[in-house]
Amino acid sequence: MTRDSLITCRRLCKSYYDIRNAERVVALDEISLEIPRGEFVTVIGPSGCGKTTLLYILAGFEEPTSGEVLVEDRPIYGPGADRGVVFQEYALFPWLTLRQNVEYGPRERGVPAEEAREIVNHTLRLVNLEGAENRYPHELSGGMRQRAALARVLVNDPKILLMDEPFAAVDAQTRAALQREVARLWAETGKTVLFITHSVEEAVLLGDRVVIMTARPGRVKADMAVSLQRPRDPTSPAFNDHRRAIEQLLADAGAATRNLVNE
Ligand SMILES: Nc1ncnc2c1ncn2[C@@H]1O[C@H](COP(=O)(O)OP(=O)(O)O)[C@@H](O)[C@H]1O
Ligand SMILES: [Mg+2]
Structure with a gap:
């Protein structure tokens, strides 16, 4: 087969x-x-x-x-x-919080706020970043930033x-x-x-x-x-x-x- x-x-x-x-x-x-x-x-x-x-x-x-x-x-x-692409560089917007960074994709696609919030919560849980959503990229460790970059891609469900x-x-x-x-x-x-x-x-x-x-x-x-x-x-x-x-x-x-x- x-x-x-x-x-x-x-x-x-x-x-x-x-x-x-x-x-x-x-x-x-x-x-x-x-x-x-x-x-x-x-x-x-x-x-x-x-x-x-x-x-x-x-x-x-x-x-x-x-x-x-x-x-x-x-x-x-x-x-x-x-297709979602993850690079070696983190590709996060430094002026947005973690939540805002991950929310960016769904909001751009016109997903309603309430629904976007749900998807973002789910995605943050998936990459083990719950509790860090209000931090800015510079407040995250290297590993957390790379997980955040992954979340930004996964949130669009490629x-x-x-x-x-x-x-x-x-x-x-x-x-x-x-x-x-x-x-x-x-x-x-x-x-x-x-x-x-x-x-x-x-x-x-x-x-x-x-x-x-x-x-x-x-x-x-x-x-x-x-x-x-x-x-x-x-x-x-x-x-x-x-x-x-x-x-x-x-x-x-x-x-x-x-x-x-x-x-
Ligand atoms: N935009 C470009 N213009 C000219 N040469 C390029 C360009 N991008 C990549 N190359 C050349 O193509 C080859 C393959 O590059 P690349 O795909 O980055 O390799 P790798 O990721 O395996 O290190 C290299 O010789 C590189 O110099
Ligand atoms: Mg290369």
Whole structure:
């Protein structure tokens, strides 16, 4: 039985014109990917391999140079409420309280005040930020701010969460807490998640599947299923096997590109 594909990329290519060096840069080279509804996919690859470019195309911020990108069999025309994007930077309005920040999306969409309040309360509970609603962003810790950024996206109830190295800037302990939180949110809400990371451990900890990309031009080097039971134990031998296999693939991916450059 095949599950239906929520996100489909077919031979997706993206090149940029680099003005400084007056040349075309191929960021993505024939990326083909199918992501079923409800799946948590992590993407890992060397810096500059096109991970953010892939996420921007799925978010509708960038257009592909060639190939197809579909959500529910329909091409993407710009950003949409079905896709929520979480960046490494917190993206909160500093002059609004936490509640006002989260309320912003529903109010913009014209949701009546009473109903918006309900949705915001629910969302704040979901991300464990109850009780902090009247604080301003500068009064929140790094971890709380990142949960607030997540709440701002979840409040719009997108089908798809696109996350670009969201926890790269927080300390190790906060990161571990946020990882547990995201795993729980995903399990509770059934969202489809594309999560970019440069941490092999994070990729294995969170993903049903890890997509490993090659150094530029970004191609899919491997697509590895992670069938470890959740919650996952990063110190277990099976976890380590996955970690080692991905590290090897990443090393190969980098080496292949260096050879190309030397030729
Ligand atoms: N707007 C742009 N104009 C020109 N080149 C770009 C642009 N955005 C990204 N690139 C180039 O495309 C490649 C992939 O970038 P990016 O997707 O940000 O990689 P990653 O997120 O994997 O580090 C890089 O070489 C980068 O310099
Ligand atoms: Mg990036």
